[in-house]
Amino acid sequence: MFLTKLTVDHRSPAFRRDIADVHDMHRTVMSAYPELPPTAAYRSAHGVLWRIDPVPRGGVVQYVQSHTAPDWGRLPEGLLLRPAEVRPLQPVLNAIVPGRRFAFRLMANPTRCVRVEDDADKRRRVPLRQPARQIAWLIAKGEQHGFVIPAGRQGAPDVTASPVPRLVGKRREPRHIVIHPVRYDGHLVVTDPEAFTAAVTDGVGRAKSYGCGLLTLAPARPG
DSSP states (O other), rough: OOOOOOOEETSSSHHHHHHOHHHHHHHHHHTSSSSOOTTTTHHHHTTTTEEEEGGGEEEEEEEESSSOOOOOOEEEEBBBBBBOOEEEEEHHTTTTOOOOEEEEEEEEEEEEEEEEETTTEEEEEEEOHHHHHHHHHHHHHHHHHHHOOBBBBTTTTTEEEEOOOOOEOSSSSOEEEEEEEEEEEEEEEOHHHHHHHHHHHOSSSSSSTTTTEEEEEEEEEOO
């Protein structure tokens, strides 16, 4: 597997186009991977997950993870400020063992199902907006994906949930896509290496084609 760091020129016409329509962003990311037959699940076949992180002084970094080696030479001219940085993910996967503590970042799409008014048989997904519910959603995902969120210094879960700008897709009718992502930063502890490895490689939650689901790991911070 591969993890790429793209240092993006947020003033470039290509980025301004893509950030305005998540369908365009998805298409730009996928341009780095070989085409597949129309019947194939293009994103999932290449194992592509991506996330946009703001950096100080208004910059943008985009992380892209994939099973397939990318060819970033296909990106629009002027999109990047420096060459793409690609590294293998295997050393990170090798470090996943029971009890291992990691610092992590996850951009996710926490939602819940609610009944549609006047039709008890229909359900729709709505975003979770309260930080406590957003963190509870992540804790539940941990039970499914082989990790727990440890307690921090004050006894609360060692994670923060931060709102980020919504992602909008304008090019599909009859309705647009609107995603309300949440960025999680904190620490986790591995309980089930197999399930956790699957979460890292396959992503967590919904909207994986649209900038959500990528779980990145780093050595745990002291304290």
